[in-house]
Amino acid sequence: MDRNGRRLGRAGAREEERVNSPSPCPLPLGGGEGIAATPSPSERERGGVRVPSDNVDPITLEVVCEGLIAIVREMRATVIRASYSPVIWELDDFSCALTGPTSAG
Structure with a gap:
């Protein structure tokens, strides 16, 4: 509240x-x-x-931006549906990282 x-x-x-x-x-x-x-x-x-x-027209920019936002929203919904962690689906806490074997930190 x-x-x-x-x-x-x-x-x-x-x-x-x-x-x-x-x-x-x-x-x-x-x-x-x-x-x-x-x-x-x-x-x-x-x-x-x-x-x-100078070569980017505002309509194309807005279409691309909105498309990227829609992708992020779909990814968010998929992560929430597929998650087994209440931290993700109750608190909307997506603070995580994907790392490989050579990642430092």
Whole structure:
């Protein structure tokens, strides 16, 4: 419950706040600011590239962002359905990591 006695939804946010929140994809467009035109050294090592912000139209950006958000929501629902841990399905605590045999830490 919040300070006013209203019941909070999952993840501590009231339902109306989650429904009426602005788009979670607030990337700046145009003006050459925001997304860099050249990849950083670490991106070059991984083979990644960045698109100049002048070439990204807002509709495509929003469609891609919303698609990624939908994927995350589906993954979340799948983890909750498949989990055997009450920490995940009751508390929404997804703080975990997948590590390999060479992972440090």
